[in-house]
Amino acid sequence: MVALSETKKIAGIVLAGGNSRRFGEDKALYKETADSPTWVEQTADKMRPLVNHLFIVTNQRLFPSIQALFHNDTTTVLTDQEPFLDKGPLGGIHAVMNTSNYEHYLLSPTDTPHITTTIFAALIHQGNAYAATATAQHYLTACIPPCKSEIEAMLRVDNLRIRQLLQTLGTQKYLFPSESPFQNRNYK
Secondary structure (H helix, E strand, C coil), rough: HHHHHHCCEEEEEEEECCCCCCCCCCCCCCCCCCCCCCCCHHHHHHHHHCCCCCEECCCCCHHHHHHHCCCCCEEEEECCCCCCCCCHHHHHHHHHHHCCCCCCCEEEEECCCCCHHHHHHHHHHHEEEEEEEECEEEEEEEEEEECHHHHHCCCCHEEEHHHHHHHCCCEEEEECCHHHHHCCCCCC
């Protein structure tokens, strides 16, 4: 599908550690219907064809439930690692980069259930890009190079802004025509 995916050099990171306070239940484990897959499974399934390995990053509380969903050699479920616990998406991305070495990392939050494999493929093709539309920047939907040291420097001073990381990396915005695939679901 995408030439880069054939080089065995791309890892996917599904960010599934949020507290989902406004949503009322854990978004990562949410199902639209009783027999549908959870949102974390849906996001993973959309990334899987494009990446060589998939990482699901979550918090300690959700770890057992999310780990129970994934039983294959191409998916690893992780939690934040000391000393960067509960540091949001940057803490999760750091946990993955601290345990792996890929040429690119494809990022996605778990609460954009309408995201598509085609969007992920376009970001991979760009190599160092984040998704944007005419009305919003979607910093957590991105393909970035390894940046463990840059993230560590930010986390040490409690700078948790993904936008700052992307600026440091020179990540370019890639415009998509429709906002609907990126809509973050904060309410049912």
